[in-house]
Amino acid sequence: MPTTRRLLATIAAGALAVSLAACATSERGGATQAGATGGTMVFGAAGAPKNFDPIFNDDGESFRPVRQMYDTLITYKPGTTELAPGLATAWESSPDGKQWTFTIRQGVKFHDGTPLDAAAVCTNFDRWANTSSEAAQSNMIYYADVFEGFKNSGGIYQSCQANGDKATISLSKYKGAFPAAFGLTSLSISSPAALKQYDADDVTQSGDSFSYPAYATDHPTGTGAFRFESYDRTANTITLVRNDDYWGEKAKLDKLVFKIIPDENARKQELTAGTIDGYDYPSPADYNALKQAGQQVLIRQPFNVLYMGINTKNNPALKDIRVRQALAYAIDRQALVQTKLPEGAEVATQFMPKTVAGYADDVQQYPFDPQKAKDLLAQAGASNLTLNFYYPTEVSRPYMPNPTDLFQLIAENLRQVGITVNAVPRPWNGGFKDDVQTAGKQDLHLLGWTGDYNDAGNFIGTFFGREKPEFGPEDPAMYAQINAADAEPDPAKHAAAYQQANRDLMAKYLPAVPISSSPPAIVVSGAIQGLVPSPLTDERFNTVSKTQS
Known part of the structure; x- marks a missing residue:
C-alpha cells in the first residue's frame, strides 16, 4: 500500500x-x-x-x-x-x-x-x-x-x-x-x-x-x-x-x-x-500493601528496556566482542526478572519491545552460562578483568525500580566468572547522567529507556544510531546500518531493515546487554x-x- x-x-x-x-x-x-x-x-x-x-x-x-x-x-x-x-x-x-x-x-x-x-x-x-x-x-x-x-x-x-x-x-x-x-x-x-x-x-x-x-x-x-x-x-x-x-x-x-x-x-x-x-x-515491593490499604495500583503495558551499557573507550579489553559476549552470558537475567522486578517483567533479547515493528524473533541468544563466560574471557586474555560499574541512586525509573538491587545481583554474577567489579554509585541528577552520558567515565552502567512512540528508531536509533560517550566509539558500519533502516520509507522494507539491524546488534556488535522489559505502575x-x-x-x-x- x-x-x-x-x-x-x-x-x-x-x-x-x-x-x-x-x-x-x-x-x-x-x-x-x-x-x-x-x-x-x-x-x-x-x-x-x-x-x-x-x-x-x-x-x-x-x-x-x-x-x-x-x-x-x-x-x-x-x-x-x-x-x-x-x-x-x-x-x-x-x-x-x-x-x-x-x-x-x-x-x-x-x-x-x-x-x-x-x-x-x-x-x-x-x-x-x-x-x-x-x-x-x-x-x-x-x-x-x-x-x-x-x-x-x-x-x-x-x-x-x-x-x-x-x-x-x-x-x-x-x-x-x-x-x-x-x-x-x-x-x-x-x-x-x-x-x-x-x-x-x-x-x-x-x-x-x-x-x-x-x-x-x-x-x-x-x-x-x-x-x-x-x-x-x-x-x-x-x-x-x-x-x-x-x-x-x-x-x-x-x-x-x-x-x-x-x-x-x-x-x-x-x-x-x-x-x-x-x-x-511505586516500588513493586509495596504493591500488595498499597492494595490492602485500599489504593489502586494501575499497571502499564511494558514499553521499555533496561540494559547494561558497555563503554569501549576506557578499557581496551571491552573492544573485544568475546569479552562483551562473556558479560552477556554471565548475567542471570531470568533470576533478576523473577526476584527484582514486578510481575509481568520479561527478559529482553534485544533493545526494543516485542510490539515494535522491526523486532526480530531470531536474534542470537545469551542464556545464563557462567562457564561459557569464563571460556570467552580466557580466549580473549581477559580472565583477570577489572571494571568500573556505575549505577544511579536517588531515582526510580519505569524499567529500573530499584537500581541498587539490580546492580548488586548483576555485579555478583560478574564476580562469579572472575571479573573484579568496582561499584560506583552516583546520584541520578548532578552525577550519574553527566558521568555516563556526557563524560563517558564508566566501563559498565545500568540505564534504560521508555519509548516515546512506536518506531524502532526511537529505541535502537536513539541508542546506537551515532557515536555517543555512553558507549564509546563503536563500528561506523553499525551507525550506517541503523540510519539506512530509518531512511527506508516502504513499511515492509523499513521493518525488515530494522530486524536485520537487531540481528547484527546482538551477534556482530553487542554494544550493550539487554536485560529486561518491565510493566511500571x-x-x-x-x-x-x-x-x-x-x-x-x-x-x-x-x-x-x-x-x-
Missing part, C-alpha cells in the same frame, strides 16, 4: 478507535460523570519541573504537567501506542515521505483566547527550527534528535506552509520517526501571541545553570484541558485549573495540583494519609476514577473524576 494510503487508513482506524473508546467511557461512566465532577486532585510528583515550555524539556516530571496544558498535532489512543487525531484531524504524506500535510482542527482556542490555525502551527515549527541561541538549542534535545539539528546546523526541517486549514511541513529526507514523532510532548503547540509577549526564546546560561523566560516559568499557553494557574516554589505545588473552553473531553476536576515530594516513602505516607491522591512508579487512591495508564507514561487527567468525601 502506498505511504499516503497506509497513513490515511491508519488515521481512519485511529479515529474509529477513539470514537469507540469515547462511547465505552460514556456507557460505563455516565453516572460517575454526573455525580463526581469538580473537586481537586493532588498528585505527588517525584521532582520539580525544569520549566513549562514543552520544547525545552526532556524529563517525565516536567512533561506530566505540560501534557495537561498542551496538545500535539497527533496524539495516542488512551492506554496504547496507537496514533490518534490531536490538533490535526487528519494527516498524509507525499510518496517520498518528505512532506506532511495536516488538516488543523477548527474552533480550537489557546488559553489566551487566540485561535489555533495552520499559521499558528507553522509559527511553532519555524520557531524551533530557527532557534540560534546555543543556550536554547542545548535544551531542545528531542527536537534536535528528531530533526537532526537546526536550520543553522544541517537539520532536516525545511519549511512549513499554511494554506487554509492545512499546514504542510517539508523535510529534506524521509525519517522513520514520522508521523509518530509529531505526537512528542516536546512538539506541543504554543500560542504564538504568548510566545512573543513573554520572550519565549530568551534562554540564558551561566556555567551549568540555565535561566528561562517568563513564558516557560509563569505563562505557559497551550490548548490543553487544563490551564496554568500558579507555581508556588515555596510550597512546592503546581496548580492547574479546568479549561472550560477545551475542544475535547472537558476535565471533570476543578483543579489539578502537583505536589513535589522527592522521597518515595514520603509520597507513600502522604497517599496513605490522604493528603495526596496518587503518585508514579502508577498508584491512585480509591476515590479516583477514570485514569487510563499509558505504556508511554502519557497519562491525561481530563478523564479523571474524584469521589467527594
Whole structure:
C-alpha cells in the first residue's frame, strides 16, 4: 500500500478507535460523570519541573504537567501506542515521505483566547527550527534528535506552509520517526501571541545553570484541558485549573495540583494519609500493601528496556566482542526478572519491545552460562578483568525500580566468572547522567529507556544510531546500518531493515546487554476514577473524576 494510503487508513482506524473508546467511557461512566465532577486532585510528583515550555524539556516530571496544558498535532489512543487525531484531524504524506500535510482542527482556542490555525502551527515549527541561541538549542534535545539539528546546523526541517486549514511541513529526507514523532510532548503547540509577549526564546546560561523566560516559568499557553494557574516554589505545588473552553473531553476536576515530594516513602505516607491522591512508579515491593490499604495500583503495558551499557573507550579489553559476549552470558537475567522486578517483567533479547515493528524473533541468544563466560574471557586474555560499574541512586525509573538491587545481583554474577567489579554509585541528577552520558567515565552502567512512540528508531536509533560517550566509539558500519533502516520509507522494507539491524546488534556488535522489559505502575487512591495508564507514561487527567468525601 502506498505511504499516503497506509497513513490515511491508519488515521481512519485511529479515529474509529477513539470514537469507540469515547462511547465505552460514556456507557460505563455516565453516572460517575454526573455525580463526581469538580473537586481537586493532588498528585505527588517525584521532582520539580525544569520549566513549562514543552520544547525545552526532556524529563517525565516536567512533561506530566505540560501534557495537561498542551496538545500535539497527533496524539495516542488512551492506554496504547496507537496514533490518534490531536490538533490535526487528519494527516498524509507525499510518496517520498518528505512532506506532511495536516488538516488543523477548527474552533480550537489557546488559553489566551487566540485561535489555533495552520499559521499558528507553522509559527511553532519555524520557531524551533530557527532557534540560534546555543543556550536554547542545548535544551531542545528531542527536537534536535528528531530533526537532526537546526536550520543553522544541517537539520532536516525545511519549511512549513499554511494554506487554509492545512499546514504542510517539508523535510529534506524521509525519517522513520514520522508521523509518530509529531505526537512528542516536546512538539506541543504554543500560542504564538504568548510566545512573543513573554520572550519565549530568551534562554540564558551561566556555567551549568540555565535561566528561562517568563513564558516557560509563569505563562505557559497551550490548548490543553487544563490551564496554568500558579507555581508556588515555596510550597512546592503546581496548580492547574479546568479549561472550560477545551475542544475535547472537558476535565471533570476543578483543579489539578502537583505536589513535589522527592522521597518515595514520603509520597507513600502522604497517599496513605490522604493528603495526596496518587503518585508514579511505586516500588513493586509495596504493591500488595498499597492494595490492602485500599489504593489502586494501575499497571502499564511494558514499553521499555533496561540494559547494561558497555563503554569501549576506557578499557581496551571491552573492544573485544568475546569479552562483551562473556558479560552477556554471565548475567542471570531470568533470576533478576523473577526476584527484582514486578510481575509481568520479561527478559529482553534485544533493545526494543516485542510490539515494535522491526523486532526480530531470531536474534542470537545469551542464556545464563557462567562457564561459557569464563571460556570467552580466557580466549580473549581477559580472565583477570577489572571494571568500573556505575549505577544511579536517588531515582526510580519505569524499567529500573530499584537500581541498587539490580546492580548488586548483576555485579555478583560478574564476580562469579572472575571479573573484579568496582561499584560506583552516583546520584541520578548532578552525577550519574553527566558521568555516563556526557563524560563517558564508566566501563559498565545500568540505564534504560521508555519509548516515546512506536518506531524502532526511537529505541535502537536513539541508542546506537551515532557515536555517543555512553558507549564509546563503536563500528561506523553499525551507525550506517541503523540510519539506512530509518531512511527506508516502504513499511515492509523499513521493518525488515530494522530486524536485520537487531540481528547484527546482538551477534556482530553487542554494544550493550539487554536485560529486561518491565510493566511500571502508577498508584491512585480509591476515590479516583477514570485514569487510563499509558505504556508511554502519557497519562491525561481530563478523564479523571474524584469521589467527594
